């Protein structure tokens with residue numbers, strides 16, 4: 001009897017085991033990677049960056065200037081300054097004709113002194129031991145020299161560092177001083193005090209930069225933020241927008257010629273993100289253009305990315321102003337087209353050409369070797385192609401080597417989108433810019449978006465995209481959906497030549513739009529989960545796509561799995577990118593045709609997090625970050641258990657495809 005019960009028990013156990021194995025087997029996703037025949041080449045521009053001065057991304061962000069409203073040109077001339085004593089604004093006999101206002105300080109009957117304080121961008125960030133370069137243009141009110149006390153003041157009002165400068169004579173001259181901060185303070189301020197009663201002085205372009213900017217350049221960029229960009233290893237860099245390019249009105253559009261030449265004389269522009277969202281207004285948001293087109297080309301060169309400038313096509317932002325009075329008439333487009341031709345000359349022309357000479361005078365005699373230009377940002381309707389055409393005609397005839405990017409409007413589908421594409425094909429644009437800010441379900445459903453795109457026509461530039469969850473946080477869920485979708489971008493590298501997440505930067509205290517790729521405050525940088533996804537794709541971009549299928553079809557969510565793979569023909573590495581969007585683990589069996597016979601050690605980067613809402617923060621910057629390990633696999637066939645809700649990149653040794 002005992003024996004019988006035990007036999008039945010064993011049989012039941014065996015049956016259970018068989019059933020479990022069967023279930024597991026049924027769930028196992030079979031993935032084939034064909035490494036014998038590399039498919040489309042991957043463009044070096046595939047994984048790029050998109051920069052716009054939104055969320056205080058330039059002034060108060062990447063541009064390292066610490067003084068806000070340094071030229072007293074904001075509409076409220078003393079905005080960002082606290083003044084005491086007798087302080088007034090003037091513009092007669094200015095120091096800079098295109099930024100004519102300056103401040104006059106007079107120390108007359110005040111009990112203490114006359115002076116100014118600047119609070120920077122939500123404070124001035126100082127680092128202990130850091131050196132800071134102060135400068136101003138000034139002139140004394142009379143023949144007697146005027147001494148000014150320059151102080152760095154900490155958040156609790158301690159004077160952290162002080163220097164004196166003495167203005168001599170009635171002519172404008174530049175004065176400089178270097179101050180060293182003994183302490184770290186994210187909310188310091190700059191104070192300027194007059195020393196002698198009875199004196200007066202005019203001051204303009206009051207500036208403070210950390211000595212340690214990126215590559216220690218004067219008028220430089222914030223080192224830690226540039227490093228974060230460089231670490232992505234981007235192949236493309238789009239600039240300066242975005243809606244910034246269009247302007248709310250045609251007069252407030254971005255004009256690149258205002259952004260080059262001596263920085264003191266670059267005319268200020270109001271930033272449209274100052275007022276565009278009624279619930280997140282920033283009345284003190286202006287564009288100094290200190291980070292202008294020269295600095296942009298230089299930065300692109302530094303980080304090894306092809307620059308992609310975007311120019312206004314003669315239209316202001318259609319969301320804000322879509323009536324004809326706010327667009328330039330087609331017959332008046334001459335100066336706009338001239339701007340485009342001159343920009344190419346500024347970037348590529350010989351130092352003997354007018355714009356090439358300016359580039360050379362600014363410090364870069366060699367051309368920047370510009371290859372691409374975009375005309376128009378998010379344009380739609382008939383007005384756009386009729387304006388784009390004369391740009392294309394002129395650019396083709398004067399600069400036939402430059403590839404032209406046109407727009408398909410602000411949405412990834414619909415009547416305007418279809419019309420935009422039809423027109424871009426008719427006009428023979430080289431690439432078409434598509435934008436999508438969409439929810440997670442859209443990203444998952446669209447991983448096959450480009451599988452059937454026409455390979456013969458213009459190529460795709462996915463110029464602005466980000467997954468927007470309900471909370472619009474930079475959550476792990478958003479990053480995972482982007483990672484899954486990006487397998488489709490990679491698989492379709494034959495037609496997708498450029499991409500960029502958007503927007504790039506956001507200051508924690510001053511943002512208008514989220515999610516964003518990189519967050520920062522005055523001293524710290526936080527990389528989002530989406531940042532790491534972009535970085536993994538770009539770092540392990542490979543050179544050619546490998547056909548990767550499950551039952552003969554691309555992996556676009558079978559069992560929750562999205563996958564693509566590439567080979568790097570220079571190193572022989574096969575690189576697999578796999579997103580498991582299911583909340584349970586998944587088993588995948590990989591067969592690599594042409595893979596290594598024996599076993600090999602693979603590097604693996606795993607991005608996973610228990611909670612979809614998990615995000616990185618100033619307090620916990622590394623909460624969601626890739627972990628690297630090594631696993632031993634057979635180069636031809638291996639099983640992988642894919643962690644729930646995870647994205648991983650596997651680099652299969654240095655094996656040449658055979």
Ligand code: AHR
Pocket residue numbers: 052054241242243244377378410464502503513
């Ligand atoms: O990235 C933010 C904005 O989104 C861009 O300025 C614009 O092109 C898009 O509508």
